[in-house]
Amino acid sequence: MASDPTAGGAPAEMPVEPSDSSLDIPPKPESATELQHLVEQLQAEKADLQDKQLRALAEAQNVRRRAQQDVEKERKFGIERFARDVLSVADNLGRALSALPADLESIDPAVRNVIVGIQATDRELQSVLERHGVTRVEALGQPFNAEFHQAMMEVEDPSVPAGTIVQELIPGYLIAGRLLRAAMVAVAKGGPIGRPTVRPPSNEN
Template sequence: MTVKDGQTTPEQNPEQEMHTSTDPEQGQNPGTEMTEENPNIEQAQAEQAEQADPVQEELEQLRILSNENYQRFLRTQADFDNFRRRSRQEKEEYLKYASLKLIEQLLPVVDNFSRALSTAQGTQDYDSLLRGVDMIYRQLEQALVQEGLTPLETVGQAFNPEFHQAVIQVESEEHEEGIVIEELQKGYMLKDKVLRPAMVKVSM
């Protein structure tokens, strides 16, 4: 304790003086340093967040686009499956009733044949019966022509293996070699396709 100018002041311990004094090399206490560093950290975090946001946004947009494309693919696949199923059903239906039109045209022919047979049992007029059968034949022939069936021309034509089937070959003084001189069984075309070649006799 020291007496100065009539006042008594306590003496400080040297160790207390060391603790209370400020370190001249540090210049300021640690609390001040933390206060100055915090803004720098927050600014760095903010800049990092700003850089990450566009990336996250782009990833989200890609995810949405991917999901939309996948849903579109599922719808397209479902539409294709439905189309394929309908096509198969329509094909089966067509094949099942492909001969419907021809059958409808042949029914009147069958009816006329039935009437002709019933009439033939109780009549002696064979000429009338013959005319009736000929009429039915022509009716049948007309129904087949409407479906695209046409007979092949044979007699007098040069032999063609695409349309003719040579059953017999004979020598002939009246015809050149390889000419059809007789038709043994008719051949037919169905539109542009050979349905059945004609059986013929050919000169040699």
């Protein structure tokens, strides 16, 4: 008698077909309405993902820009603090040079050499400041401008228009075009009031 191949042993393994429930596949639409609804749902999900991506890119760009601004601000403020400290050295050199006699030929040669060295040091210091964006404010002979000048006194001088700067007591400086220190000046009073020049009308048609 033929024996059962499964008798007395483990049952034979039967192939297991994959269940549809294990796959994340949307059910097949049964009508055009369901298909349209599915398309709209996928389009909405796509738009949402694109919006999130754009927002993430914009936020990353903003973070990068803020970091660059912070670095630039720190660099600029660091230069400003250093420049303000160096200006005191420039002021002392300027005072020393302003106290020198006009005729240097009558001075002892050894002293004259020291003076020449101070003058060279002052020129080099001004050159270094300019290379780092620190420039002097124009003052002498200019109309008084409260944005760049600080009036310390008024001087009777009818030879120039009132409000003209006739003496620079302490020079002012700009850094990268922005005021670092206002120039302390003496301003003329009593002269004619400066008025803007009026151009005659043109005869050209």
